[in-house]
Amino acid sequence: MSDMLSIFLKAFITGGAICAIGQLIMDLTPFKVTPAHVLVGYVTGGAILSAFGLYKPLIDFGGSGAAIPLSGFGHSMAQGAIEGAKEGFLQAIGGGLKAGAVGISVAIIMGVVIAATCNPKG
DSSP states (O other), X not given: OHHHHHHHHHHHHHHHHHHHHHHHHHHXXXXXXXXXXXXXXXXXXXXXXXXXXXXXXXXXXXXXXXXXSHHHHHHXXXXXXXXXXXXXXXXXXXXXXXXXXXXXXXXXXXXXHHHHHOXXXX
């Protein structure tokens, strides 16, 4: 039981730290940083850290706390592109798309389900 609690705590701390960094960037930078800037920065940052082999140890430590945020999406896209590049140039593009397809598909499907089942106020 304590092992499971340790896993949850590491995921919570890792995911919380990633989110806190984004919030600090928006709050403390002298120029206007929007959530869209932070989201693009996280995907790009995750891909860059993955290319240098630095994101995998973060996932090994934080589990879902590092894999679920958008930086984890950038990491998975980069890993797909790296694996595809071993087979050729065009496979590098397809590998990144294939690696990100599940996350994008789930987002689209859940968006349709929520739109069909919920009645927005307004």
